[in-house]
Amino acid sequence: MNHLIAPSILAADFGNLQRDIEMINGSQADWLHVDVMDGSFVPNISFGQNIVKTMAKHCNKIIDVHLMIDNPEKYIESFKEAGADIITVHEEATNHLHRTIYQIKETGAKAGVAINPHTPIQVLENVLEDVDLICLMSVNPGFGGQKFIYQTLSKIRTLRKWLTERNCTAMIEIDGGVGLQNAEKILEAGADVLVAGSSVFKAEDPLVAIERLKAIPG
Ligand code: DX5
Numbered sequence: 001m002n003h004l005i006a007p008s009i010l011a012a013d014f015g016n017l018q019r020d021i022e023m024i025n026g027s028q029a030d031w032l033h034v035d036v037m038d039g040s041f042v043p044n045i046s047f048g049q050n051i052v053k054t055m056a057k058h059c060n061k062i063i064d065v066h067l068m069i070d071n072p073e074k075y076i077e078s079f080k081e082a083g084a085d086i087i088t089v090h091e092e093a094t095n096h097l098h099r100t101i102y103q104i105k106e107t108g109a110k111a112g113v114a115i116n117p118h119t120p121i122q123v124l125e126n127v128l129e130d131v132d133l134i135c136l137m138s139v140n141p142g143f144g145g146q147k148f149i150y151q152t153l154s155k156i157r158t159l160r161k162w163l164t165e166r167n168c169t170a171m172i173e174i175d176g177g178v179g180l181q182n183a184e185k186i187l188e189a190g191a192d193v194l195v196a197g198s199s200v201f202k203a204e205d206p207l208v209a210i211e212r213l214k215a216i217p218g
């Protein structure tokens, strides 16, 4: 499968959100990655359903909502109503992951599960068949612009092996510190979706940055 690019709106200019979303609309990006932070699960607060709704209204790409919030099961339906196509929750943030995955699917959204850099992929062993997306965090969540943690590469390789062996269709998404300097290695290891915040929005020409990430063979 050709890999997908999901620019993270967290790195956009919030004073010019509509302009930046229109740039994404006209780009080769596949998804818009939307980071929701609650100041509890992660040490930062971003935005909630109303802002996501406005973004979704203006955006013609798949809306990939990454919930970095405690007890995400309380807010699944409202993020779906706001326009999420994919809803990803953290394994560390919900007590009944299997139930939460099916709660997401019930809304009609695709279900994703994310794990932090220190969390072993083994925690996902019993939900591999249930999820549509597995997001491996390659930085500690909470902020954009951090350095890629290279141990993520071996997690990707093992996860890819498991998915192939078990004939699972879940996609592997890598989130944090992704850019042209490491994208090839990440794709070689077996990733399907690259989230890119700073490397797109802080680039001299974001459209070209997206084009280059998309053009990487793999
Ligand atoms: C981190 C977020 C990421 C972040 C990526 O908590 O989940 O999606 O926006 O930003 P960069 O690409 O700048 O690391």
Ligand code: ZN
Pocket (backbone or CB within 6 Å): 008, 033, 034, 035, 066, 175, 195
């Ligand atoms: Zn994210």
